[in-house]
Amino acid sequence: MRRTITTAMATMALGLGFAPVARAEESPALRVYPDSLRPGAVFGTGISGGCDTYSDVTSPGFAAPVSLVAVGGDRNNLWGNGAASSTPGEYMATATCDGTTLRTTFTVQPHPAPAWWLNPVEVEPGGEISAGSDTITGCPGGPTGPVTSPGFAAPLQFTEGGNFGRFSGHTTAGSVPGTYTATLRCASTPVVGTIEFTILGTPPGNGTLPAKHPSPTHQRTSVVPVGAPETGGGSTAGR
Known part of the structure; x- marks a missing residue:
């Protein structure tokens, strides 16, 4: 007991027992x-x-x-x-x-390309096409205009909205089969978003055999030897 008390008193005297931990x-x-x-x-x-x-x-x-x-x-x-x-x-x-x-x-970071969707990517002539994105991460700042394409009967206008900045719209596919590119532009990026789609059917000029041209007529040409008489059997009469 005496040893324990003595040790405790010595520790306190040295200032070690209750010193706070120093922090940098x-x-x-x-x-x-x-x-x-x-x-x-x-x-x-x-x-x-x-x-x-x-x-x-x-x-x-x-x-x-x-x-x-x-x-x-x-x-x-x-x-x-x-x-x-x-x-x-x-x-x-x-x-x-x-x-x-x-x-x-x-x-x-570099400007990202717009993230958006187009559906369907294979459509019958005159069929409906839909597209959409959002103004937060997909098309930052929102679209600057409609989606355009030579394969649309009219530009795709965004007429519907939703939560978290979602927007969408519809249009009609054109009547001429082929592969086309749809284009979307967003306010906060100079990078243009593009998606390809196909109007089903046979594009004009495909699957049609080329027109046949008549074969040239080959005519037989008689060659007259130089100096030979122009008539007769080609021989000279005896003198």
């Missing part, structure tokens, strides 16, 4: 989340680690500077939202924290 303070750091963005996509950016004074976050890869706010009044959690540039590339974002410049990198 987190250095301020700037982040862009996610760090791989679609053109025009909304992202988050902020500074962790604590700042008494701080600036907006700026970058050529942002559509505009992003202002930060202390979430819940906590200056260890500074955050803001912005939109990415429409120009793909590798970019650097910068901000200041208590006079120190912080930097981080991120990527704006």
Whole structure:
């Protein structure tokens, strides 16, 4: 018992028994989340680690500077939202924290092709064709006009909507069989969306035998030897 008390007193005297665990303070750091963005996509950016004074976050890869706010009044959690540039590339974002410049990198990805559907892709002449997409991920920003194709009797207008930005419409296939391309353009990407479809049947000019031309008439031509008489049996009379 005496040994136990003595050991405890020695530990307290050295200041070891109740010393708090020391933790290294987190250095301020700037982040862009996610760090791989679609053109025009909304992202988050902020500074962790604590700042008494701080600036907006700026970058050529942002559509505009992003202002930060202390979430819940906590200056260890500074955050803001912005939109990415429409120009793909590798970019650097910068901000200041208590006079120190912080930097981080991120990527704006190339414009994706629109994701949309066309149905059916094989149709009878004069049959109905439908198409659609959504304004969030499929056709960002929405369509700039109808779907067009030389194989349509009229442009396909989007007349129906749905949840999550869905839109669709219908048109009639043309009357001439063949393979055609339908084209969709979206507001937030310069890349044009295309889908091929087929109007069933035999295209004009296919399956028709070419017209036969009469064979040339071969005529026999008599060749008269040079110097020979033009009449008679080809021999000269005796003198």
